[in-house]
Amino acid sequence: MANFDVVVIGAGPAGYIAAIRAAQLGLSTACIDEWRGADGKAALGGTCTNAGCIPSKALLQSSENFEQAGHHFAEHGVKVKGVELDLAQMLKRKDKVVKASNDGIAYLFRKNKIAFFHGRAGFAGKRDAGYEVAVAGAKPEAVLARHVIIATGSNPRALPGAAFDEDRILSNSGALAIPEVPKRLGVIGAGVIGLEMGSVWRRLGAEVTILEALPEFLGAADETIAREAAKVFAKQGLAIQLGVKITKVTVSKKNVTVQYTAPGNSTKILECDRLVVSIGRVPNTEGLNGATVGLRIDERGFIGVDDECRTNLAGVWAIGDVVRGPMLAHKGEEEGVTVAERIAGQRAHLDYNTIPWVIYTTPEIAWVGKTEQQLKAEGVEYRAGMFPFSANARARALGDTSGLVKVLAHAKNDAILGVHILGAYASELIAEAVVAMEFRGSSEDIGMIVHAHPSLSEAMKDAALAVGKRALNI
Numbered sequence: 001m002a003n004f005d006v007v008v009i010g011a012g013p014a015g016y017i018a019a020i021r022a023a024q025l026g027l028s029t030a031c032i033d034e035w036r037g038a039d040g041k042a043a044l045g046g047t048c049t050n051a052g053c054i055p056s057k058a059l060l061q062s063s064e065n066f067e068q069a070g071h072h073f074a075e076h077g078v079k080v081k082g083v084e085l086d087l088a089q090m091l092k093r094k095d096k097v098v099k100a101s102n103d104g105i106a107y108l109f110r111k112n113k114i115a116f117f118h119g120r121a122g123f124a125g126k127r128d129a130g131y132e133v134a135v136a137g138a139k140p141e142a143v144l145a146r147h148v149i150i151a152t153g154s155n156p157r158a159l160p161g162a163a164f165d166e167d168r169i170l171s172n173s174g175a176l177a178i179p180e181v182p183k184r185l186g187v188i189g190a191g192v193i194g195l196e197m198g199s200v201w202r203r204l205g206a207e208v209t210i211l212e213a214l215p216e217f218l219g220a221a222d223e224t225i226a227r228e229a230a231k232v233f234a235k236q237g238l239a240i241q242l243g244v245k246i247t248k249v250t251v252s253k254k255n256v257t258v259q260y261t262a263p264g265n266s267t268k269i270l271e272c273d274r275l276v277v278s279i280g281r282v283p284n285t286e287g288l289n290g291a292t293v294g295l296r297i298d299e300r301g302f303i304g305v306d307d308e309c310r311t312n313l314a315g316v317w318a319i320g321d322v323v324r325g326p327m328l329a330h331k332g333e334e335e336g337v338t339v340a341e342r343i344a345g346q347r348a349h350l351d352y353n354t355i356p357w358v359i360y361t362t363p364e365i366a367w368v369g370k371t372e373q374q375l376k377a378e379g380v381e382y383r384a385g386m387f388p389f390s391a392n393a394r395a396r397a398l399g400d401t402s403g404l405v406k407v408l409a410h411a412k413n414d415a416i417l418g419v420h421i422l423g424a425y426a427s428e429l430i431a432e433a434v435v436a437m438e439f440r441g442s443s444e445d446i447g448m449i450v451h452a453h454p455s456l457s458e459a460m461k462d463a464a465l466a467v468g469k470r471a472l473n474i
C-alpha cells in the first residue's frame with residue numbers, strides 16, 4: 001500500500017491548493033478525486049472549476065458581450081448589424097475555458113510531484129502509522145496517510161418535492177448548460193448563484209423571474225448596496241419577488257409550474273420552461289465512511305472543525321465548503337494553505353474577517369468586512385463615506401456609471417471596518433480594501449494613497465475621503 005505524509009480527499013480549490021502547498025513544503029502528497037468530465041476522465045478542480053466559479057464567469061462574460069454588442073455598442077458609435085447568438089459556440093467556449101483549468105491543475109500536480117488517484121475515497125481504518133483510505137475507482141486501491149485533509153466540498157440543495165432532473169429542474173450544473181435559451185426561466189433563490197445564472201439567461205433573451213423566500217433582497221450585503229442593486233436589476237428586467245413561499249412544483253414534458261404564496265398570503269403561479277433551483281448548498285460527506293474512524297459530523301452535516309480546521313481525529317483535517325464558514329473558493333484555498341503549513345509544523349493564520357465576497361452581476365457587487373446594519377446591531381460607533389461612480393470620470397468613459405463605493409470606518413480610530421462596492425469591476429476593486437484591512441489601515445490611509453487617474457479605483461479614494469467629509473470630486 002502506498003504511504004504518504006498527506007492524503008487530500010477532493011481536488012476542488014480547497015483540496016488542490018492544500019496538496020500543492022503540502023508538496024511545496026516537502027511532504028509526500030497524494031490527492032484523490034472522483035469528478036468525471038463529459039469524456040468520463042478525471043476533471044480536476046471540483047465544483048469551482050467544473051460547475052461553479054469558472055464556467056459561470058465564462059458564460060457571464062460571453063452573455064455580457066452579447067448584450068453589449070446588441071444594446072450598447074451603438075452609444076459608442078459602433079454600429080453592429082445582425083448581432084446573433086450562437087449558443088452552441090458560447091457553451092463550447094465555456095467548456096474550453098473549464099478544460100484549460102482542469103489541465104492547468106493536472107500540470108501543477110505533475111510539477112509538484114503529487115500522486116493523483118481518480119475515484120471515490122473513503123476511510124477504511126486506522127493503523128499506528130496513520131489512516132487507511134480506500135479509493136473506489138476503475139482500479140480499487142488503498143493508501144496510507146499520516147495526515148488526511150478532507151476537502152469534499154458541497155452539493156446543490158434540492159427543493160423538497162422538486163428533485164433535480166437537469167432538464168426542467170436545474171441545479172447549477174444544468175443551469176450552465178441549457179441547450180437553448182428558455183423563453184421563460186424561473187429561478188428559486190436570489191442569492192449569488194441565482195442572480196448570476198438569472199443574469200446570464202436574461203442577457204441571452206430569457207424572461208427571468210426570481211423567487212426569493214426572504215423578505216429582504218441580498219440580506220447579507222450592506223443595505224445601501226442591496227437597495228441600489230435591486231433598482232438596477234429591476235431596470236435590466238430581472239423580475240425579483242421577495243418573501244414568497246413555494247407550495248408546489250409540477251413538471252410536465254414541456255414546462256414547470258411553480259405555485260407559491262406571495263406576501264399578503266395570495267396564491268400565485270409561475271409558469272416557466274425551465275426552473276433553476278439555487279437555494280443553497282449542502283456539505284458533501286457522502287461515501288467518506290467517516291463513521292469507520294469516528295469522524296464527527298455536526299447537526300447540519302458539516303464536518304466539525306476548530307478554528308484551525310482540525311477535526312475530532314488527530315491527523316484528520318477538513319477545509320472548504322464541507323466545513324463552517326462562507327462557501328467560497330478562496331476561503332477554501334486559504335484554509336488549504338494554512339492546514340498544509342500547520343502539518344509541516346509552521347504557524348499559519350487566516351483572518352476570516354477579511355474574506356471578500358463577490359457577485360458577478362452587471363454591475364458587480366463586492367464587499368469585505370462589516371455591513372452598516374451589522375455595525376448598528378453591534379453598537380459600534382462608525383462613520384460612513386460614499387462615492388457614486390456617476391461622479392467618476394473613468395466610469396463615464398467606460399459607459400457604466402451605476403453604483404457606488406461605501407467605506408465604513410470606526411468613529412474613534414478611523415480603522416476600516418467594511419467596504420462595499422456596487423459597480424463595474426467591483427471584483428477587482430475590492431482587493432484594495434482587503435489589503436487595507438489586513439494591514440489595519442484607516443480610511444485616511446486610503447484617502448492619502450495616490451490612485452491612478454482616470455481609474456475606477458479613484459472612487460475608493462473619494463469614498464474613503466468622504467468618511468472625513470472631504471471627498472474631492474463631489
Ligand SMILES: Cc1cc2nc3c(=O)[nH]c(=O)nc-3n(C[C@H](O)[C@H](O)[C@H](O)COP(=O)(O)OP(=O)(O)OC[C@H]3O[C@@H](n4cnc5c(N)ncnc54)[C@H](O)[C@@H]3O)c2cc1C
Nearest residue numbers: 010012013014034046047048052121153320321327328329
Ligand atoms: C454556480 C456557482 C458559481 C460559483 N461562483 C463562485 C465564485 O465566483 N467565487 C467563489 O469564491 N465561489 C464560487 N462558488 C462556490 C465555489 O464553487 C465553492 O465554494 C468551491 O468550489 C468549494 O471548494 P471545495 O474545494 O471545498 O469543494 P468542491 O469544489 O466542491 O470540490 C470537492 C471535490 O471533492 C470531490 N469529492 C467529494 N467527495 C469525494 C470522495 N469521497 N472521494 C473523492 N472525491 C470526492 C468532488 O468530486 C469535488 O471534485 C460558486 C459555486 C457555484 C455552484
